[in-house]
Amino acid sequence: MDVKLKKYARLLIETGLNLQKGQTLVISAPVDCASFVRLCASAAYDLGCREVVTRWGDDFLTREKYLRGDSAIFDEVPEWLSRFHNDYSEGGAAWLSIHASDPEALKGVDPERLRRSSIASGKALEPFRRRQMTNFFPWCVASVPTLAWAEKVFPDLKGEAAMNALWEAILKAVRVTDEGDPIRLWEEHRRKLTERKNKLNAWQFKALRYKNSLGTDLTVGMPKNHFWEGGGETTLGGIDFCANIPTEEVFSAPKRDEVNGVVFASKPLVLGGNIVDGFRLEFKDGRVVKAYAETGQEFLDSQLSVDEGAAYLGEVALVPFDSPISNTGILFYNTLFDENASCHFALGEAYPCIENGAKMSKEELKAAGLNDSITHVDFMVGTPDLSITGITWEEEEVPVFVNGNFAY
Numbered sequence: 126m127d128v129k130l131k132k133y134a135r136l137l138i139e140t141g142l143n144l145q146k147g148q149t150l151v152i153s154a155p156v157d158c159a160s161f162v163r164l165c166a167s168a169a170y171d172l173g174c175r176e177v178v179t180r181w182g183d184d185f186l187t188r189e190k191y192l193r194g195d196s197a198i199f200d201e202v203p204e205w206l207s208r209f210h211n212d213y214s215e216g217g218a219a220w221l222s223i224h225a226s227d228p229e230a231l232k233g234v235d236p237e238r239l240r241r242s243s244i245a246s247g248k249a250l251e252p253f254r255r256r257q258m259t260n261f262f263p264w265c266v267a268s269v270p271t272l273a274w275a276e277k278v279f280p281d282l283k284g285e286a287a288m289n290a291l292w293e294a295i296l297k298a299v300r301v302t303d304e305g306d307p308i309r310l311w312e313e314h315r316r317k318l319t320e321r322k323n324k325l326n327a328w329q330f331k332a333l334r335y336k337n338s339l340g341t342d343l344t345v346g347m348p349k350n351h352f353w354e355g356g357g358e359t360t361l362g363g364i365d366f367c368a369n370i371p372t373e374e375v376f377s378a379p380k381r382d383e384v385n386g387v388v389f390a391s392k393p394l395v396l397g398g399n400i401v402d403g404f405r406l407e408f409k410d411g412r413v414v415k416a417y418a419e420t421g422q423e424f425l426d427s428q429l430s431v432d433e434g435a436a437y438l439g440e441v442a443l444v445p446f447d448s449p450i451s452n453t454g455i456l457f458y459n460t461l462f463d464e465n466a467s468c469h470f471a472l473g474e475a476y477p478c479i480e481n482g483a484k485m486s487k488e489e490l491k492a493a494g495l496n497d498s499i500t501h502v503d504f505m506v507g508t509p510d511l512s513i514t515g516i517t518w519e520e521e522e523v524p525v526f527v528n529g530n531f532a533y
């Protein structure tokens with residue numbers, strides 16, 4: 126296990142971030158993951174990292190704050206925290222985020238406090254978020270087990286047994302094995318994703334139509350001159366990196382005002398430390414006009430009201446149902462893994478997946494048809510019977526997904 130964990134840390138630093146000699150690395154992670162963060166720091170210094178800076182989180186303290194903190198703090202962001210994110214990102218630091226929280230860490234918290242905090246942080250960290258969305262700096266999101274998360278994923282196991290089971294699932298998903306070099310395996314995987322995105326880019330669809338037996342019947346318009354990403358990204362300075370490990374998706378940006386119909390979520394969504402499940406969204410002219418959830422309605426409603434753009438789509442992503450993470454049959458209760466087991470959308474801000482988008486202002490991106498928001502929340506819609514039909518500008522219909530998988 127020690128050998129595999131060192132391989133994993135090296136994969137995140139060398140492939141996820143493609144860290145450059147002399148570059149600063151920021152790592153944000155739960156305190157529970159300190160031992161793995163140390164491995165990442167060592168791997169970074171092995172490459173000549175200038176400095177490793179850590180930003181720690183803790184589920185218990187976060188919960189205490191939301192339950193017992195003074196009401197006024199949820200409309201504020203300390204200046205030091207804004208400067209931490211905005212200054213390091215402006216300087217081009219690489220950013221590794223370890224997402225490994227208890228899926229229900231904030232169960233019972235007032236959703237209004239969560240909404241207000243999201244608004245405050247979204248405004249204060251807008252320069253950081255903008256640089257991240259345009260790949261001004263390399264960034265990577267990954268996960269390692271924590272006890273509360275592991276016992277949620279494997280409810281029949283406790284303690285070390287649950288942790289070991291989640292470690293096994295994560296390492297398999299990221300292609301870290303006893304034998305072989307995961308960096309080489311990722312190069313091969315990324316080439317396959319690149320082939321898929323190139324085919325989609327060649328079609329330049331006007332719209333995509335989704336249907337399945339859950340009741341999804343949704344048409345998603347696509348802006349002119351959009352492009353698909355997948356298999357890796359490139360910073361504005363020309364450095365290749367992989368923003369998510371694992372990743373199985375190719376993704377693009379839909380046209381903000383041209384989404385119509387209804388979509389049913391196929392997996393639960395962990396939203397602000399709470400679980401939203403059994404939900405569907407109805408869209409008209411791009412905006413969510415009706416939202417229903419069997420569990421977590423108040424948190425879904427709160428998320429949709431963070432700002433004007435929170436009720437519009439900002440991402441469309443394609444993942445085959447017959448993919449490695451999906452085939453584990455595991456519900457991870459972690460968006461990084463669950464979104465890479467399923468086709469998904471995101472509510473909120475769009476990645477600038479349009480010609481010259483990284484150089485456009487917010488106003489120019491909006492004029493081109495892309496959504497703007499201080500939030501970005503992925504939710505899963507893929508099923509074994511999902512069909513996706515691409516509609517060309519000549520109104521030709523092209524099968525993109527048949528029975529949950531790519532048709533090509």
